[in-house]
Amino acid sequence: MTIEFKKDGKTGIIKIIGRLDAANARELKEKFQSYLEEVIFFIMDFSELEFIDSTGLGAIISSLKHSSELNGDVYIANLQPKPRMVFNITRAHKVFEVFDDVEAALIAIKEIQN
């Protein structure tokens, strides 16, 4: 798994490439903690996320929890069909805001920030 991070104004965009599972969920949790020092609103770009399991999902939920504690939020963008099935069956879509693309998610986040 590769994690790419960039900032767009007050929003952090985290792009996860490859698989997010038990083997690397901890890495995401740790990196997210360091990103939290810079911004509190995030968009997780899943356009190149190939696979996610319950542990990976747990890591994203943990990110949301930490961000929410600081009055921030985590939005999901570009959710691909296979990871979407995991979101669907675990009802994680009831917890996250899921957008078609990063652009739409940015518009929604900017509305809250303003």
Added chain:
Amino acid sequence: MKCLIYCLPEQTHWLKEYFSDVQPYFLRILNKPLLEYYIDFCTLVGISETRVIINHSNTDLESYFGDGTQWGINLSYGLVKPDDSLNKIFLKNSSFCKDSDLLIIFGYDFLHYQKDKKTYPFLAKINSDRKITKEDSAIYFLKKETNKFKIDLDKIPEFNKPGFFFTPINNIQAYYALSINLIRDHQSDFVLPGYSNENGVFLGKNVVYPKSVETEKPLMLGDNVQIKSGCKIGPDTIIGNNVIVDFSTTIVKSIIYDLCYIGSDLEIIDKIIHKRKVIDPFTGEFTQIVDDFLVSDIQKNIMMKSFRRFVHSVIALFLMIIGAIPYLFFLGIRGLGHLRRSRRLCYLTLNGDSKKLYYWRVMTPNFLSTLFFRLSLNKYPLYKNVLKKDIFLVGNRILPQSSGALMHLNKLPSYQPGVFDYSAMVSSKPSEFEIDINELYYCNNYSLKLDLKIFFRALFNRFFSVWSRIVEDESRFIEE
């Protein structure tokens, strides 16, 4: 042109009471899922791409419709929160919505199109955005030019030309009235499942009934329907797939849902039957039948389920035999290990049936009690419950009876309590949030292979886990 299909969760709440395991777009009307009518309509009017917005679990739906290739359409699915407004849904799906004219079908409705009619006044060439509304439902037509990230759908002007109708399916009465109305007067308007050798009769594949069965049209029989001799079926009757109707039963003006067994010598008039539920479609009242010989559900994959249960029982028996001497040893010296055995009422089924199960707790941890827990000997009394088929060896986390646990139970799509659960397989300590996700993941993915993986990894984790982790696992069960 593209099409976005969405309904609010409030519009489908009534389904839970009557068809608890049926996903809203999968509700069968004349043996055809509601979404299939929408898709048929879309292909009829030349819509090439359709997106269904989901705010509930939809695994069956996706496996049935896939990417829509079978219907000649590009079908995709979007996930939203249950409380999202239509405007927000539009924003969330903006990359799908933009760059094309868009039809939004909003509401839980039946569309009264006709399979031979391809033009509708609402879809005729227009110059501006417009909508038609009925009760809590609406159909929007948005021009490509105005179709940007944000649009206020409430401000779209109303279009009142008749010629395109939709019927809200907002209660069991509406569902029944719609089904009967369609089979009586509108069956030729739609492509319906089954073959028709005469007007008003639709027969699915593998339908078996002897000559002594009296039928009166209109009627529809699904796939794999068996009707025994002396029965009278119809008029105005819809029987779903995989249904058995036993000897000398009469079914008139009724809907029999999929996977039902209807006993012999019964008279079913003006009723809806779903699994064990007998519903009066006029008052909305229903009865849950407990006698298998009257009305019952037919279970799918029963061989595989039985085999899974058998494997669980064999392993439990094996564990009972090899664990007997160590368990008796610890039972004898339990005072030294500060171990205490108690019983607690726990849920066994999704319906809330419960039974007292044994559990062990440790008062002051020491070497003996640690070893007892590490060897999973505290689970020993539960193996007997596996053999009795009360619980599984591997399954959902066992929920002790409490109002909080009942709320948790209601959130689960299925519940099969087990001695070991999915969270016990995870090596790092899961949070409550993660446990909930693990539970849902297990409910939707359980299989014998996964069960064995969980079982071995749980045993391994427990043996090598730090002591506090084991105690936390066990106290979760006790404290709840």
